Amino acid sequence: MEKKARASLESGAVIGIAAGVLVALNAFGAFGGFGKATRIDTTYAKRFTLSDGSGRLLRSMKQDMHVEAYVTKGLPKLDAFVRDLRDLLQQYQDASGGRLTYAIIEAKDDETKRAAKDAGLKEVPFGEASETNDQAAAVAMGFMGMVMKYGSEKEVIEYLPPERTDGLEFWITNKVRQLRDTGDNVKHRIGVLTGHDEIKLSEPNLVPTQQGKPSIQAIMTQSFPFYAFSDVDLHGGSEPIDEALDGLIITQPGKDLDEKELKRIDDFVMKGKSLVVVAGAVNVKPNDPTMKAELSTHGLEKLLTGYGIEVRKDVVLDYGRSMRLQVLTQGGVAIARFPQVLDVMDDPRFSGQEQLLDTNFPAFFRIQQLSFPLASSVALLAEKQPEAKLQILARSTPRAIAEKSETVDLRPFQRWAPKGEFGQFGLAAAAEGTLKSAFGEEKSKAASRVLVIASSQFLANPFARAGNPPDMGQMGMMFGGMAGDEALLQVAMPYAQKQLSGSILAFKNMCDWATGDTDLLAVSAKILSEPGLVYGDVGKITFDPNETEEQVRAREEELKKARKTTQRAVEVILIPGVPLLMALIGVLRWQSRKKARANVSLA
DSSP states (O other), rough: OOHHHHHHHHHHHHHHHHHHHHHHHHHHHHHHTTOOOOOOOOOOOTTTTTOOHHHHHHHTTOOEEEEEEEEESHHHHHHHHHHHHHHHHHHHHTTTTEEEEEEEEESSHHHHHHHHHHOOOOOOEEEEEOOOTTEEEEEEOOOEEEEETTTEEEEEEEETTTOOOOOOOHHHHHHHHHHHHHHTTEHHHHHHEESSOOOTTTSSOOSOOGGGGOHHHHHHHHHTTTTEEEEEEOOTTSSSSOTOOOOOEEEEOOOOOOOHHHHHHHHHTTTTTEEEEEEEEEOOOOOOOEEEEEEETTTHHHHHHHHTTOOSEEEESSSSSEEEHHHHHHTTEEEEEEEEEEEEEOOOTTTTTGGBTTTTTTGTTOOEEEEESSOOEEEEEEEGGTTTTEEEEEOSSEEEEEEEESEEOOOOOOOOOOOOOOOOOOOEEEESSSSSOOTSSSSSOOOOEEEEEBBBTTOOOOHHHHHOOOOOOHHHHHHHOOOOOHHHHEEEEEHHHHHHHHHHHHHHHEEEETOOOOOTTHGGGSSSOOOOOOOTTSOOOOOOOOOOHHHHHOOOOOOOHHHHHHHHHHHHIIIHHHHHHHHHHHHHHHHHHHHHHHTOOOO
């Protein structure tokens, strides 16, 4: 009995000492014993940790910045958002090296409300439903915005949605960058090639015209005004490209580039500049609902082949992972597939030379899924550029074909029948480093970069561009205009909602890459949702060219069932499995100690 009492006393003392140590360590850390409390961010995009790029941007400022955040509290959702906002602004202040200070102002009296309105913020209603009573809800009027001052410059974020904490750093950092560039007179000029009937960045081809006329350039200018796009007309090669430009963008041309013009572009690259080519061989006319594609690279192959990137004269149709959209039919809502639009995603089951999307490359950084409409295949010619790094950045699935006819019918809602051999094809590639001239032995004076995305309408909505009616100007407005193609426009809006945000973000990343300003790529990734779980023991689909479409669908269903089975197994292991395992370990340990005490000799 004495031994049992002593053992109990010792066990209690050990537990008490351990608990005391843990409490002391926690208090020591919380009150600054270790300098700062430490937390570990396990999210894919480091959603709760300030990016290093934001810190470098803050420390690059030549003047001090002050941020005033006008907030409203009193509802659980608002209180949680204000707490997260305060934590983030504190990280900004800590990372700035004293350059940024902030103040949280609760706008709850007439004076602070008037100050918020005078600063340019809008008073909005906040509502929150009761979790216990479906009929009850709390409503409050208030402010949730920021005023940022940098020298004589000022920027306002009129409204921060409290239900969206993801992307908060993205918008704040971009406002900081905009203020810094304006106040410190920093310019980022990017040239855009014109004069060859290109698909212009200013072309309103993102949504049906009935929904408005936004363009990729208008979105960039409004959201990221620190970028200035300048038209570059080579005038048949008679004029050089302005050396003050950070980079040059070539979009899908409609007419051939002659050799003199190509040499002017090559001269620009040889000066250590960046070249971004968003073009392939697939040419579809605007406002043409037949979507008949003519295959031509318009002379760009002469330039790009010299840089070790071959753009082939074909169109890639992917039957393994084509884009699928919900469309309204007479029988209800149906799922339609579009092999002419490749839905490329980062799938860890494809690695090495099979990797579908390189999300470590700056243009696609942490973007999990992208659309490559009307794409051609690309291949690397490493022997052309022995001193540069060449890599494929995006690929189709192995169940794709390359159509090489002079003209190809790409209209949707047709019965797609694969013609030719299945294979996996590159869709985007890059060459970086000391590049050799595409027209001689000259080498670039500094590290140059070439990015090729062989998707002719990567920066457009192919269904809106083909389905929208032609612009009739004032005459069209007088007579009511034309309606456009109803079937294409029915698909255009779901396409825009599903695909365009990724394309716009990728284009913003391309501009960062072209100007050499890649610090903020991790910040950009924070507006994307966290990727879903991937179960590595569920194998990827193997493709057999002799299989029918029905057989492929049957194996896709088998794969879905296998994933569900794995998900259920994970649930069982994590929910009841872990507690039962700990209980079993406790029972076994208790039995072991009991047996050991029974074998103790008192002699």
